[in-house]
Amino acid sequence: xxxxxxxxxxxxxxxxxxxxxxxxxxxxxxxxxxxxxxxxxxxxxxxxxxxxxxxxxxxxxxxxxxxxxxxxxxxxxxxxxxxxxxxxxxxxxxxxxxxxxxxxxxxxxxxxxxxxxxxxxxxxxxxxxxxxxxxxxxxxxxxxxxxxxxxxxxxxxxxxxxxxxxxxxxxxxxxxxxxxxxxxxxxxxxxxxxxxxxxxxxxxxxxxxxxxxxxxxxxxxxxxxxxxxxxxxxxxxxxxxxxxxxxxxxxxxxxxxxxxxxxxxxxxxxxxxxxxxxxxxxxxxxxxxxxxxxxxxxxxxxxxxxxxxxxxxxxxxxxxxxxxxxxxxxxxxxxxxxxxxxxxxxxxxxxxxxxxxxxxxxxxxxxxxxxxxxxxxxxxxxxxxxxxxxxxxxxxxxxxxxxxxxxxx
Numbered sequence: 001x002x003x004x005x006x007x008x009x010x011x012x013x014x015x016x017x018x019x020x021x022x023x024x025x026x027x028x029x030x031x032x033x034x035x036x037x038x039x040x041x042x043x044x045x046x047x048x049x050x051x052x053x054x055x056x057x058x059x060x061x062x063x064x065x066x067x068x069x070x071x072x073x074x075x076x077x078x079x080x081x082x083x084x085x086x087x088x089x090x091x092x093x094x095x096x097x098x099x100x101x102x103x104x105x106x107x108x109x110x111x112x113x114x115x116x117x118x119x120x121x122x123x124x125x126x127x128x129x130x131x132x133x134x135x136x137x138x139x140x141x142x143x144x145x146x147x148x149x150x151x152x153x154x155x156x157x158x159x160x161x162x163x164x165x166x167x168x169x170x171x172x173x174x175x176x177x178x179x180x181x182x183x184x185x186x187x188x189x190x191x192x193x194x195x196x197x198x199x200x201x202x203x204x205x206x207x208x209x210x211x212x213x214x215x216x217x218x219x220x221x222x223x224x225x226x227x228x229x230x231x232x233x234x235x236x237x238x239x240x241x242x243x244x245x246x247x248x249x250x251x252x253x254x255x256x257x258x259x260x261x262x263x264x265x266x267x268x269x270x271x272x273x274x275x276x277x278x279x280x281x282x283x284x285x286x287x288x289x290x291x292x293x294x295x296x297x298x299x300x301x302x303x304x305x306x307x308x309x310x311x312x313x314x315x316x317x318x319x320x321x322x323x324x325x326x327x328x329x330x331x332x333x334x335x336x337x338x339x340x341x342x343x344x345x346x347x348x349x350x351x352x353x354x355x356x357x358x359x360x361x362x363x364x365x366x367x368x369x370x371x372x373x374x375x376x377x378x379x380x381x382x383x384x385x386x387x388x389x390x391x392x393x394x395x396x397x398x399x400x401x402x403x404x405x406x407x408x409x
Contacts, residue, residue, distance in 0.1 A: 005106045010036045012306050013100055013107055015088050016115035016249070018045020020282025020295035020302075022072035024113045027303025029079030033310065036107065037076070038100070040087035044069025045117050046138070046283075047292050052146055056292050068292070091252055093278050096313075110313065111306040114257070114265055114273070114280040115299065116249035118290070120242055123155060125210040135219020136240050140164035141291065143239065144171045150238035153178060153222055155210060157186040161243035162196045168241070169201040176235065178208045178224055208233065213240070248284050260286050271302040276369065277309050305364075312366040320367070320382065324407070325355040326400065327380040329368045332360045337377045340394070344379075351404050383407055 012028045014021045017039025028035040042048055047065040054062040077083075084102070092099040093112055100107040120138040122128055128136065137143045144167060151174040154165040161177070168175045177196075179186060183206040186193050196202055211225040211232060222240050224233040248263045258266045258274040264286040271279040281298035283290045320327060328344045330337040341358065348356045359367045361376055371380045372387060379394040380387055381403055388407070391399045 005101075005104060007106045007108065008036075009108045010034045010082075011109065011310055012036070012111050012113060012303075013038065013098070013109040014113040014115055015091075015100065016045070016117055016282070016284070017043040017073075017083065018115065018117045018282060018295065019047050019069065019072060019292045020117065020284075020299040021045070021113070021115035022069070022076050023296045023299035024115060024279075024281060024303040024306070025076040025081040026072070026079055027300055028113075028306055029076060029081040031303070031307040032080075033307060034082075035080070036082045036084060036109075038084050038086060038088050038102070038107075040085070043073050043083065043085075046119070048133075053142055053292060054145055055141060065292075088252060091256070093253075093256055093275050096277075098277065110310050111277045111279070113271075113299075113302050113306055114250075114253065114278065114284055115282050115302075117283040118246040118248040118264075121245040121247055123210040123242065123244065126212040128210075128213055131213050131215060131219040131240075134217065135215065135238070136213065136242060138242055139291075140167050140241055143241075144168050147172045147239050149173050151176070151236070152239045152241060153235060153237050154241045154243060156243035156245075157181060157188060158243065158245070159188045159192060161241075162186065162188040162192045164241065164243055165202060166192070166196055166199060169199055172201070175202050176237075177202060177204045178210065179204055179206050180209050180227065182206055205233070210240075246283070246290075250284060269301075270305050271298055272305060276366075277306075277313075279306055308364055309366055312364065312370070316367060316370050319355075320357055320371075321385050323355060323382075323385065324353065325357060325382045326351075326404070327357045327359055327367075327371060327382070328394070329359045329361055329371070329373050329376050329378045329380065331376050332362045334376070340377065347400055347404070350401070354404065381407070 011033035012035045014024050014037045017037050021037050025035055025037045048069050052062045053065055086102045088100050090101045098109045098112045148171045150172055152172045154161055154177045157179040165175050165177055207227045208224040212223040214221040222235050222237050250263045265280040265284050267273055267280050267285055271281050273280055279302040281302040282295035332338055361368045377394050379391040379400045381389045389403055
């Protein structure tokens with residue numbers, strides 16, 4: 001007989017415990033929301049694989065990814081954030097109550113923040129997993145300075161591989177580039193290609209792929225294989241940078257959350273997805289730059305917006321939809337809509353049997369959308385807890401008063 005799952009309820013559930021998920025947790029926890037972070041493997045995410053992060057503000061001497069993630073974790077715990085090391089197996093995000101299924105629990109939340117991140121595409125070569133973070137890296141911006149005057153290998157020929165390879169030449173003495181295509185063929189744009197070919201520090205190894213990684217505690221050698229002759233090419237190197245793409249961890253959201261063709265979640269500037277109450281932040285988003293600093297910025301916004309979404313939900317249920325009322329939705333930056341506030345106060349005095357609410361949509365359109373309003377200005381008339389009419393383009397008081405005269409309140 002199937003074991004009945006335990007039901008747990010939270011205000012906010014954050015799926016993913018990397019820098020983005022931890023930061024969103026800090027903001028939600030500090031707002032005194034009952035918050036849970038779900039992480040399937042290691043709290044800290046991909047950042048923990050970086051030995052030395054030198055471009056995160058506040059650490060002039062650098063800090064290891066593991067130590068930085070530990071500080072994030074401790075700060076989240078300080079604000080009462082809960083953690084579960086388990087995998088989210090499925091989600092249902094469409095209703096007012098969001099549902100996340102794990103192996104043992106059914107978790108219900110008012111809001112969900114997607115922070116699963118992405119994982120670098122690997123080569124599949126022998127011993128690869130043994131040297132991730134020990135010579136195999138995925139971020140030139142993070143690790144270039146550590147390879148000053150050293151010889152490194154870049155794998156890949158897309159825009160990221162070639163542009164990051166050129167960046168590495170500012171530090172490394174030699175940058176080899178392993179390209180699976182025939183000579184002269186690269187996946188990057190022509191401008192980057194020509195610039196790279198003209199760079200004396202770069203050497204291109206066409207028709208090659210990684211066969212094997214070798215070394216002791218750290219990576220020491222990469223064995224390339226010529227795809228046409230099967231010749232093995234041993235290379236003594238200090239680091240290997242893999243730029244063959246990333247795979248977003250978004251499989252469980254397919255069919256509900258809007259994504260790009262590559263599987264990255266689409267959001268607006270407020271980290272809102274196409275589903276009300278569902279936000280996304282960090283590497284899981286469609287974005288140009290993926291860094292700890294950008295993940296933290298995304299997550300700060302996501303945490304604040306999740307708190308606002310929950311607060312607006314409580315206002316909507318407890319105040320706006322309770323009894324009879326009139327809601328004026330307006331944009332404070334619009335002079336005409338702002339001037340109508342005086343007329344709205346006159347209506348309030350003439351029809352005292354209604355409760356009146358003013359909703360400024362400039363910073364947040366959450367309440368407006370909950371009321372079914374498509375654009376401002378609009379007045380929403382509520383009778384017995386139900387919307388009976390939406391008066392669009394309502395900057396003339398006559399339409400509202402005419403409708404209120406018809407209501408028997």
